[in-house]
Amino acid sequence: MPKGAPTHQPPTARHDQHARIKEDRRRGTPTQRGYTSQWARASKQFLREHPLCQCPACDEGRRRVRAASVVDHRIPHRGDGQLFWDTSNWQALHKRCHDRKTAREVNARRHTAHERN
Numbered sequence: 383m384p385k386g387a388p389t390h391q392p393p394t395a396r397h398d399q400h401a402r403i404k405e406d407r408r409r410g411t412p413t414q415r416g417y418t419s420q421w422a423r424a425s426k427q428f429l430r431e432h433p434l435c436q437c438p439a440c441d442e443g444r445r446r447v448r449a450a451s452v453v454d455h456r457i458p459h460r461g462d463g464q465l466f467w468d469t470s471n472w473q474a475l476h477k478r479c480h481d482r483k484t485a486r487e488v489n490a491r492r493h494t495a496h497e498r499n
C-alpha cells in the first residue's frame with residue numbers, strides 16, 4: 383500500500399443511517415419540511431403527467447431516457463411554501479438523477495449557489 387494515497391472506504395450502513403438521523407434533526411423531518419400527504423398526492427399526480435425524467439441530461443437525450451419517480455424543486459424551496467407548491471418549479475426526475483442533483487446542490491452551497499434557470 384503506497385503511503386499518502388487516501389483510501390476511501392465506503393461508509394457502513396450503520397454510519398449511513400446515523401448521518402440520516404442527524405440530518406433529519408438539523409433540517410426537520412420530511413413532514414416538517416412540507417412533505418405531507420398532500421404533497422404525496424400532488425407529486426403522484428405530477429408524475430402521472432410527467433412520466434419521464436426531466437433532468438437536463440435525460441431531457442437533451444444525452445442519456446437513455448429514464449422513468450421519473452420523484453418530483454424535485456428546480457429552485458430549492460428551503461421551506462418556502464410558495465416555491466414548494468409552485469408547479470412551474472417542479473420537475474419529474476429519475477431517482478438517480480435526483481440524487482446527482484442533490485449532491486451537486488450540496489456542493490454548490492459551499493460556493494455561490496447558481497441555478498441554471
Ligand SMILES: [Zn+2]
Nearest residue numbers: 435437440479
Ligand atoms: Zn435524468
